[in-house]
Amino acid sequence: MIALEAVSFSYGGADVLSGIELSIPRGAAVAFLGPNGCGKSTLMKLLNGIVSPREGRYLFDGAEVSPQSLKAPAFAKSFHQRLGFLFQNSDTQLFCPLVQDEVAFGPRQMGLGEDEVESRVADCLALLGVAHLASRVPYHLSEGEKRRVALASVLALNPEVLVLDEPMNGLDPRMKRFLRGILAQLKAAGKTIICSTHDFAYVDGLFDTAVVISEEHRIARLGGFAEIVADEAFLLAHNVA
């Protein structure tokens, strides 16, 4: 589904990602772990075509994702529909006047009929328990409410792959459990889940693979999630526990 071939990236200075070699099959659930500033958010942006590799190639379902290929509207639209992205900062992700417009934005850009859009909006809001916020202004909501609205607006596109940048950040324990439940349901439905996180407490049993990124912006270890999380010495050495 997703393949990174020797991908390096920099914002102009030193490399922020360096020699990343990775392949994620359909239906997998992968957690990216690593200290602050190791490049997790950058990698998530790269997976969504927001930034592109300085070196190496990014293949999505066999097709190379690059600024050139994203210039074709048909490819860009289908790529963005198949891959949903929950940003680390919900504020920048919520840009519509009302919560219901926010969730309807994606489906409307896909050109779905208004009835279909409405039923998707209702489904997604209900799924995330925010139906009562439908006619509120997104940006006055609390952090947890914003996160749920942002996720609803991503799910409304029905993506095959969900990329989430620290989705648990700033949520209270009950909300974390709730979100974990939703992600588990999506995984069971066959969606691919890619997630950066610092939080192990609320994600047990969700991920099958973990990728640890080092302070040197390289993959320090890639393997079974349970096995890596159990290796306390390794986690301490890499500043992730």
Next chain:
Amino acid sequence: MGLPGWLLKDEGYSPRPDADRFIDRSILSFLGLLSRGRYRDDASGQAMGLAPGPARLSPSAKLVFMLGLLLLVSLSRSSAFLALVATLLLVLLASQKPERIAAALKVASAVSLFTFLVLLPSILMRSGSRSPAIVAKVFISVATVRLAVTTNEWAQLTRALRRLGMSDLFILVLDIAMRYVHLLAEFALAMLYALRLRSVGRNGGKGSSLAGIAGTIFLKSKEMAEDMYAAMECRGFMGEYRGAKVRAHRSAARAWPDLAAFLALGLLGLAFLLLKGSP
């Protein structure tokens, strides 16, 4: 609750071929231009909604009235006409709640004072200059806009714009600009507080700290705009925004205040023509 059925299936979405209209990042520079204005929501931001009751204008009528009034005021060269509009405005203001009167007057006075100071040399040096009229026009315009904005939720005003046939993209940009200015204002305020908390006692370098804040805000705004644009693209935005269709829902019985407003605007237009004034 379980996942809805459509979420369990693969989407199998293939986009219809589309005109290659791709408005690139230039939309962001437009945002930057717009954001130089200033916008503050009232109190908690849950703006005081449109009060119920028949004697209220619909947001669209209010918007038309406001724009018409602004146009007439800015074109007028007659002090009698300005005096007439100012009187009307005061009557309108007087019918509002005290908080709204205060809000409208505070902003309008501040802006007019600033205009007055800027124009002061011209007023002092040339007798019979048009500067006092300009100050009056600024006051009237700002108070009118303030009044229109505080008596409606921003969301209602954008919906009104849409009903008046503005393009969805234009409204989206306007809307984002407003929110974005607000976010930046909050961010700037937070940084100023941080600066104040850290400058215990005397602080020689306040000037440079303020410059630092300005710089950070600039970078932050660029970053936010880029992230927001990326977020829009990730949800299928290709430079062409498809909004919802607005449904008209307003009974004829509630339309009479709107008619009255249009009538008043017509009368004002007439007064404008009659009171030509001296150039």
